[in-house]
Amino acid sequence: MTTIQPQRRSPARIAVIVISVVVLVIGVCLAVGGGVLLLVFGSGGSLKSGTHAVSTPTAAVVTDTAQITDTSRLTRALGDPSVSVHASGGNGSGLFIGIGPAADVDRYLTGVAIEQARDFNLDPFALDAVRRDGTALASPPATQPFWVASGATDVTWPITDGDYRAVVMNADGTPGVDSRLAVDLNLPGLFGYALWFFIAGLVLMAAAIVALALGRPRNRAPMSPAPAPPRY
Template identity: 35%
Template sequence: MTSISAPPAYTSPAPRRRGAARVVALVLGSLLLLPGIALVAAGGLLLWAHGVHRSDGFVFSPEDRLSTSTHALFSDRIDLRTGADWLPVSTSIGDARVQVTADDRGAVFVGVARADDVNAYLHGVSRTHVDALGFDSPAGTDDQFPGGAPSGPPADQDFWIARSSGTGTQQVAWPAGDGDWVFVVMNADGSAGVDVDGRIGAEFPALGTVAWTVLIVGAGITVVGVLLVRPRRQGF
């Protein structure tokens, strides 16, 4: 009698769903890794600035050499509006500070005032625009406006919200309230030819909290991304 063997059991192919899920995990993991690593780097940089790059409680920009043959140096408008009612400027930034160091030739003046007041005082005065103090290498001072001497020494004006004059290093600090501010650097007597080293800074009282928050969030996103792209061990 001839025996008939049963056909081998049918083995179904591996479901495509598992492969598709793996592709989705790889794509999501790759998309998460880039912002995660960027946030970790940003958090580390903020922590470095908070712990190392402080002077007298302020985080300062790098120092720039500012020199002009005109009567005054004036900054960009410093707009300190946060754009969010729940985050007051005074809480996020604290006080702002401008510091200049003059050479040995004479006394220097540095003052901060509202942009409209500065524009009125320097109207018709030879002056030089300071572009991106501390954030350009070096700060640009090529934008000059022709004119004559000011109507009087800067220290005699009453519109400054903060001012300082004298030889050597001079600095002014002011509460970082909403508004457009401009800082001005001149020789104390209003004469032409200003030559100083300058930098700008702020207290940033919440910088440490922000830095740790950014670092932790970035680390969490990075870990999730790594877990998604990590090869999975196959079972037997």
């Protein structure tokens, strides 16, 4: 009868297997993370909300205060980040899109009825707003000097440190805003990082799989049983 003796795993081989599994997990995480970034931001490094209707019977839709700090690190890593807004609609006077310091925007809209956005997401797009009543009339927003970025249809703002709000209004400041908006978050350097993560993850996965295949225990050659002693 022929038997096969399994080979025992040496401590070195066990260590190789453990390290290979760890490398495999890291590779999967890198590849999946890079793939998701490539899928969401694309080759241009932009997260796009798509076009959505934004309307209010009040004088303005106002975002919550965005507290932005330490953009220099983000700039060094991912290039110059920016936000782009593309819009259509408004009344006969047209539409106004503006981004300005939060304190100045609040001062300008004191006593004016507005829709205050409490939560805003790009992907998937979501705008959760609560109405703030008021009786004051807003002057035409373009007459205000504090806007850091403004326009009627297309606005791009290079993101900088500070506290900011964005507004959507009729160009004459009257109530009843009906618009369609698309918002893009632009991170131009992200594509390179995402591609590097994805490729590095695939390389690590391949290396780990090869190491695991080579580290598999091999069966010893079959051993024949000792011959039976002769009978007399």
